[in-house]
Amino acid sequence: xxxxxxxxxxxxxxxxxxxxxxxxxxxxxxxxxxxxxxxxxxxxxxxxxxxxxxxxxxxxxxxxxxxxxxxxxxxxxxxxxxxxxxxxxxxxxxxxxxxxxxxxxxxxxxxxxxxxxx
Amino acid sequence: xxxxxxxxxxxxxxxxxxxxxxxxxxxxxxxxxxxxxxxxxxxxxxxxxxxxxxxxxxxxxxxxxxxxxxxxxxxxxxxxxxxxxxxxxxxxxxxxxxxxxxxxxxxxxxxxxxx
Numbered sequence: 001x002x003x004x005x006x007x008x009x010x011x012x013x014x015x016x017x018x019x020x021x022x023x024x025x026x027x028x029x030x031x032x033x034x035x036x037x038x039x040x041x042x043x044x045x046x047x048x049x050x051x052x053x054x055x056x057x058x059x060x061x062x063x064x065x066x067x068x069x070x071x072x073x074x075x076x077x078x079x080x081x082x083x084x085x086x087x088x089x090x091x092x093x094x095x096x097x098x099x100x101x102x103x104x105x106x107x108x109x110x111x112x113x114x115x116x117x118x
Numbered sequence: 119x120x121x122x123x124x125x126x127x128x129x130x131x132x133x134x135x136x137x138x139x140x141x142x143x144x145x146x147x148x149x150x151x152x153x154x155x156x157x158x159x160x161x162x163x164x165x166x167x168x169x170x171x172x173x174x175x176x177x178x179x180x181x182x183x184x185x186x187x188x189x190x191x192x193x194x195x196x197x198x199x200x201x202x203x204x205x206x207x208x209x210x211x212x213x214x215x216x217x218x219x220x221x222x223x224x225x226x227x228x229x230x231x232x233x
Contacts, residue, residue, distance in 0.1 A: 035221070037224075043206060043208075043226055043227040043229070044224060044225070044226040044227070045208060045210070045224030046224075047221055047223070050221060091161070106163075106222055108161040
């Protein structure tokens with residue numbers, strides 16, 4: 001079974017600085033998708049970034065980028081120029097790429113709470 | 119504005135009450151989900167519906183009863199809950215369950231407190 005591990009329950013970063021959130025996963029599959037979701041105090045889960053495992057190029061979305069290391073099964077999220085609005089719980093998630101898999105589900109890590117210091 | 123709307127946002131109920139959580143998605147998706155989020159635990163998948171058919175029940179106690187009348191609406195009926203059921207219940211949707219790599223979109227959640 002696949003697992004997702006976020007080893008940092010909480011992190012803090014100064015406003016305008018860069019912070020990296022760690023995520024590792026375990027799978028025997030070769031093709032899959034990885035996601036970072038953000039959950040601000042409003043509780044709505046918001047997709048931040050998505051990575052296809054078959055793509056070697058790291059995904060980027062404005063100030064958010066990932067460092068995807070497939071061999072190491074590592075998928076970290078880098079937030080550049082941190083802003084107060086980035087304060088939230090961040091979840092790393094995994095989903096199989098195999099079609100018609102009845103066990104197809106998205107698997108979440110426990111989350112990392114990010115604090116932005118003014 | 120989110121494409122997945124949940125009501126009520128906050129609910130307090132006694133252990134003998136019967137209440138329902140409602141979810142509506144405006145994204146044209148065919149799959150809908152209920153997740154439970156408790157403190158210090160990973161998100162737990164509860165139920166999955168694909169084209170109105172329940173495809174997964176993740177060993178959820180029978181005091182939680184889902185209903186999916188159409189692809190846009192999903193309910194979670196609650197009865198004789200326990201205090202440990204207090205949690206944030208998140209509804210989500212995606213294009214289809216078994217199409218690889220579909221992104222799941224979440225509602226804002228319904229915060230349930232059982233007293």
